[in-house]
Amino acid sequence: MSETLQTHPGRKATRAGDMRAFAAVAARRMGVVGAVAPSSPALARALTAVVPTTGAPVVVELGPGTGPISEAIRSRLAPGSRQLAVEIDPGMVAHLRRAKPWLEVVHGDAADLGSLLAAQGVDRVDAVVSTLPWSLFSPEQQGRILGEVRRALHPAGAFTTVTYLHALPLARAAAFRRRLRASFDEVMTTWPVWRNVPPGLAYVCRRPVGHG
Ligand SMILES: C[S@@+](CC[C@H](N)C(=O)[O-])C[C@H]1O[C@@H](n2cnc3c(N)ncnc32)[C@H](O)[C@@H]1O
Numbered sequence: 001m002s003e004t005l006q007t008h009p010g011r012k013a014t015r016a017g018d019m020r021a022f023a024a025v026a027a028r029r030m031g032v033v034g035a036v037a038p039s040s041p042a043l044a045r046a047l048t049a050v051v052p053t054t055g056a057p058v059v060v061e062l063g064p065g066t067g068p069i070s071e072a073i074r075s076r077l078a079p080g081s082r083q084l085a086v087e088i089d090p091g092m093v094a095h096l097r098r099a100k101p102w103l104e105v106v107h108g109d110a111a112d113l114g115s116l117l118a119a120q121g122v123d124r125v126d127a128v129v130s131t132l133p134w135s136l137f138s139p140e141q142q143g144r145i146l147g148e149v150r151r152a153l154h155p156a157g158a159f160t161t162v163t164y165l166h167a168l169p170l171a172r173a174a175a176f177r178r179r180l181r182a183s184f185d186e187v188m189t190t191w192p193v194w195r196n197v198p199p200g201l202a203y204v205c206r207r208p209v210g211h212g
Pocket residue numbers: 032033034035037038039062063064065066067068069086087088089092108109110111131132133
């Protein structure tokens with residue numbers, strides 16, 4: 001079950017408005033949202049450093065929520081670029097469409113990424129930025145989404161995703177890292193980002209395996 005968020009149609013989008021919207025959905029759907037607060041600007045910077053600042057790239061975000069990462073992606077893109085965001089929760093989708101009209105919001109499951117992008121006329125993606133709650137997904141779901149990301153990415157493209165520091169020692173986090181390494185030729189980690197609740201870091205993945 002999900003709800004449509006009520007944002008006053010004429011109200012200018014604010015960070016406080018995004019916080020309220022996030023809290024409203026997270027309170028009801030923690031099993032889908034998987035975080036207690038929107039990502040911080042510091043984490044957003046770490047995740048979006050792979051987004052090209054020149055040319056006209058196509059950038060796809062998975063799990064935009066209320067859009068803090070979307071804002072960071074947008075700040076890097078030159079005119080002529082495309083910025084899409086795939087979000088499963090209808091409440092978040094409604095909020096994003098009102099508060100961030102410049103974003104191409106796609107309502108759907110990241111596990112269907114290829115067909116969702118095809119429906120938008122996208123056949124080449126230069127960067128995929130994810131804040132999906134991987135720990136809430138089964139190994140099969142994780143594998144399916146990573147497969148869709150690999151197939152969607154240009155061979156020279158990059159994929160980034162977040163992990164939280166407190167989860168790093170857990171067996172399922174290690175299993176996810178193995179899955180990433182099986183999917184990408186290069187998997188690097190950023191420095192920890194302490195200024196986020198909770199602190200996290202980004203995996204930066206390049207050269208999707210078995211491309212084409
Ligand atoms: C941890 S929140 C991150 C929100 C926001 N990007 C941020 O950094 O604050 C995860 C987001 O992923 C969305 N999500 C969860 N499963 C998804 C799926 N299978 N496909 C697309 N979005 C999904 C949730 O609804 C939620 O908005």
